[in-house]
Amino acid sequence: MEYQEAKEKFISTWGSLGSMWGINKAMAQIQSLLFISTKPLSMEEIMDELKISRGNTSMNLRQLMDWGIVTKELVPGERKEFFTTEKDVQELARHIAKERSRREIKPVIKVLKEVSSIQDDGTAKTKELIKQTKALHDLADAADSLLNKIATQEQNWITKSLLKLFK
Amino acid sequence: MEYQEAKEKFISTWGSLGSMWGINKAMAQIQSLLFISTKPLSMEEIMDELKISRGNTSMNLRQLMDWGIVTKELVPGERKEFFTTEKDVQELARHIAKERSRREIKPVIKVLKEVSSIQDDGTAKTKELIKQTKALHDLADAADSLLNKIATQEQNWITKSLLKLFK
DNA sequence: CTAAACTTTCAATAATTTATGAAAGTTTAT
DNA sequence: ATAAACTTTCATAAATTATTGAAAGTTTAG
Structure with missing residues (x-):
């Protein structure tokens, strides 16, 4: 198993674990993507990576922020917003x-x-x-x-x- | 608040707690009904009490038995089956x-x-x-x-x- | 101020989950 | 063996939940 496969396996497993515990798939997947990312990700990048819509991404990011496990990161010089999750x-x-x-x-x-x-x-x-x-x-x-x-x-x-x- | 109201409140609250944790409403409600019942209940009684169909009752009772928290009780002289949940x-x-x-x-x-x-x-x-x-x-x-x-x-x-x- | 860049909202739609009910299956009494 | 009593199954319907995408909203640069 190499990187890409492992990454996909992790994200999809985490997503389905979420569902079993009343957390929706997209939310769990966004969080897991951020969790293994080496840098903050923009909405665009999250959408692309997980193949989900802008609206869905936006709403689930908000929920993750409400849960206090994702935060906005302002990257100097960049206009768009970036997101990170608690890494610990x-x-x-x-x-x-x-x-x-x-x-x-x-x-x-x-x-x-x-x-x-x-x-x-x-x-x-x-x-x-x-x-x-x-x-x-x-x-x-x-x-x-x-x-x-x-x-x-x-x-x-x-x-x-x-x-x-x-x- | 008297008995009937308290009972309904308990069953419905327990049902919605279930949903938050990936357990379906009917399953949680059947279990909670049995949990406060003074005697084993038949399928008929459960259906009536919770206003759910026979099929739904049957399937969710099976799941509860798979989880090991509900058991069939054979009442002597009675043909139908009765159910109880772990009371402790x-x-x-x-x-x-x-x-x-x-x-x-x-x-x-x-x-x-x-x-x-x-x-x-x-x-x-x-x-x-x-x-x-x-x-x-x-x-x-x-x-x-x-x-x-x-x-x-x-x-x-x-x-x-x-x-x-x-x- | 205005336009571009970006985010949020939300009505419509899709996907998933749960519930129904009648037919099929099973058990028991006689 | 058979019929009544009861339970399970499962295709279909209903309800719920998640997702989309475009319009509305917001922020920032110039």
């Missing part, structure tokens, strides 16, 4: 963990709290609803704390976590 | 972690290994591809180990993990 995998993981927590997990925890706090009317089904949603709430809450600790931890958390956790 | 959240989380690792993370790690193992031809772009995919490989590998440790750990891992990790 740890930092990348941290951003994603933080955002997923904020956007997706926290709101669900809130609902679980509401639902598990309803008045116990004494019936078995109400008791079960309360019991189960409370258990889920506690799990989600613990998982979210873990995620956030990780997200705000200094470098190399994974290595350190593994050490602490399984020593 | 820890066990549930463990199943899901294990399956996601096996189905999604492991294959990606394999690709990352292949891609990061290409011949270094000395060019900057090849070096970058190797470096970045290797970093990603190491991260994915570490995260996967963590997930699997969690998945095979005894009860209450979260509490224990948190203690160890942040004491």
